[in-house]
Structure formats: C-alpha cells, structure tokens
Amino acid sequence: MNTSESTKTYISVSLAMIFWSLTFVWFKIANEAIPSFSIVFLRLIISSIILLIASLFIKRLQRIAKEDIKWILLLAIFEPFLYFIGESQGLTVISSTLAAVVIGTIPLFVPVGAFIFFRERLSLLNVAGIILSFTGILIVVLNRSLTFNADPKGVMLLFLAVFSAVGYTLMVRKLVGKYNPFSLVAYQNIIGIFLFFPLVAVFEKESLFTVDFTGRSLVALICLAIFGSTFAFILYNYSIKNLGASRANIFTNIIPVLTAVFSYYILNEEMNFRKVTGIAVVLAGLLLSQLKKMK
DSSP states (O other): OOHHHHHHHHHHHHHHHHHHHHHHHHHHHHTTTSOHHHHHHHHHHHHHHHHHHHHHHHOOOOOOOGGGHHHHHHHHIIIIIIHHHHHHHHHTTSOHHHHHHHHTTHHHHHHHHHHHHHOOOOOHHHHHHHHHHHHHHHHHHBOTTSOBSSOHHHHHHHHHHHHHHHHHHHHHHHHTTTSOHHHHHHHHHHHHHHHHHHHHHHHSHHHHHTOOOOHHHHHHHHHIIIIIIIIHHHHHHHHHHHHOHHHHHHGGGGHHHHHHHHIIIIIOOOOOHHHHHHHHHHHHHHHHHHHHHHO
C-alpha cells in the first residue's frame, strides 16, 4: 500500500470500530421507546434499503448460485438472526459496557471454531488468551462475595451472540471466495428481515404499533442501521482487503474500551476500579491471543 491508501485504510478500520462501539449505546437509547426485536427488525429494513439502493449505482450485488442458497441461509441464521437475538435480549438486562466486553471475546473463539471444523492448529497463546479473558469477564460480573452483579441470563444471551458470530465467521470463510462482502451483507440482512418478522409479530406486534417514537430513540435507530449495519461493515471489509483479516481483526480488541468510554459519558454508566480492571484483563487476553498474528 502507498501512503495515501494506508491512511485511508487505517481511518476506515478506526471508524468501523467507533461505529460498532457506539451500537451498544445506541441500542440502549433506542430501547427506551422501541422493543428489542423491533429495533433489530427496523434496523435491518433500513440497512437493506440502503444497500439495495447503493447496489443500483455501484453494481456490486451478485446473484447467488443455486448450490449456495443453503449456505447463505445458514449465514443469515447465525447473523443477524441468532446473533441479534442474543445481543438485543442481553442488552435489555445488562449494561452496554459489559455487553461489549463479552462480545469483544469473539476473536478468541474463532480459532476454536476453525480448529473444530477446519482442523486448524489451536496455539497455546489462543488457549491462554481465552482463559485470561474469561478471568477478566468474571472480575466484571462477580462481586467480592462471588455473586453476580450482572444478570446471568443476560451474560448467557451475550455468549449466544458470541458463538453465533463464530459460526457466521466460519460461513463467511466458506463463501467469501465466491461472493463479495457487499453481496453477503445485503443478502444476510434481507433474509434477517423475514427471520425476525415472526418474532415481532408474536411478541411485539401490539407494542410496535403503539410505540411513541421520541426524537432520541428514532435518531438512535437510524444510527444503528446506517452506521452499525451498513457503513461499519463496508469500512471493515475495505480494511480487510488492504490489511488482511488477521491484522484488521486486532482492531476489534478496542471495542470494549471505546464502549466503556461512550457509555460513561452518554449513558452515565458507572466506571469503577473493578470494571476498569476487568476490561484491562480481557484486553490483555485478547492481545495475548493475537501476539503471533501481530508479530
């Protein structure tokens, strides 16, 4: 890469991390007025419209081969469907900072999934990083008496999102050789709309039509769709193209820290010594697992 291209790449990946960090805050704000499944449903609709309009101008939307339809469906089941069920429901009962800490462990478990399904070697650094990061999460969620200071159900739902993201990543690996990222994101979001529709119809039909959309919640919803589900993916895919997946993946380690800062200033979430220590330990585990890649 030349200097100009390098600058654009690092700006792109940094913006993607900022947008994804803010999604935890925007969800909390949107959820003040809008039910959780409805947030995801509307977010996917807005994002899909943006992507389809964009496809008319940039001509990047590819046709899916018949033999790959089942894999695209499985991709969408992992994410956005299962991932957003876990993340959205988890965020309703635990803080955005803790949610970001748990979600931030996704890069740790991708090598585990690759080992199970592709027989890729799992290094000692990967194992040590997982153990250290779990220790950091326990510091955040447990009191001195070893009782939860966060809803265990919420933490379990966030781990559903983590393992769904791992499945999604493995499916992307299978498909990315044939389809560009723009097409994969567009199709997964469109399929996600149909997957979430029954949940909204069964659990939130009445509340959705009686929602009192405040300016604050509406702006947060639009930001989730535009920046979280559209621009962040485009910018991140651009950075992967120039940096490679391993180097770009390292930047996701900063998401818990950025979310903690944004949550402190925007949502007035508590930032005590235990939480800061736990986040630091999680980040140490993440960085430990990435040392070989960084080198």
